[in-house]
Amino acid sequence: MNYDVVLELIKQVLTDVVPGADPALLSPNENFRISLEMDSLDFLNFIEALSERTGLPLPETDYPLLNTLNGCADYVASHTDRLDQPDF
Numbered sequence: 001m002n003y004d005v006v007l008e009l010i011k012q013v014l015t016d017v018v019p020g021a022d023p024a025l026l027s028p029n030e031n032f033r034i035s036l037e038m039d040s041l042d043f044l045n046f047i048e049a050l051s052e053r054t055g056l057p058l059p060e061t062d063y064p065l066l067n068t069l070n071g072c073a074d075y076v077a078s079h080t081d082r083l084d085q086p087d088f
Contacts, residue, residue: 001054001080007073009053017046028070054080 001009011023018036026032033043047066051058056079058066066072 001077003073003077006054006077006080007069010050010069010072010076013046013049013053017042017049023069026069029068031067032069033067050076056080 014023014032014036015021018038021036023032026035032038036042038046043063047058047063050056050066050072054076056076062075065075
């Protein structure tokens with residue numbers, strides 16, 4: 001997946017998990033957990049939904065990388081690129 005596709009997917013997942021959220025109002029490096037007032041359960045629901053939609057395992061050790069739109073999109077795009085590459 002390319003970055004732009006991933007970013008739109010992340011925004012969709014955020015609006016699914018946090019009803020009434022408007023990701024268009026978030027700056028790319030803003031911590032959306034704080035801005036959208038996501039509690040731990042909201043964030044876990046976001047992680048689970050993102051994992052289901054992308055097919056990526058998202059280990060807890062990587063959660064700090066997934067708090068901003070840019071960080072999340074960079075992470076997902078780089079990891080899905082690895083999934084797309086054939087094993088030799």
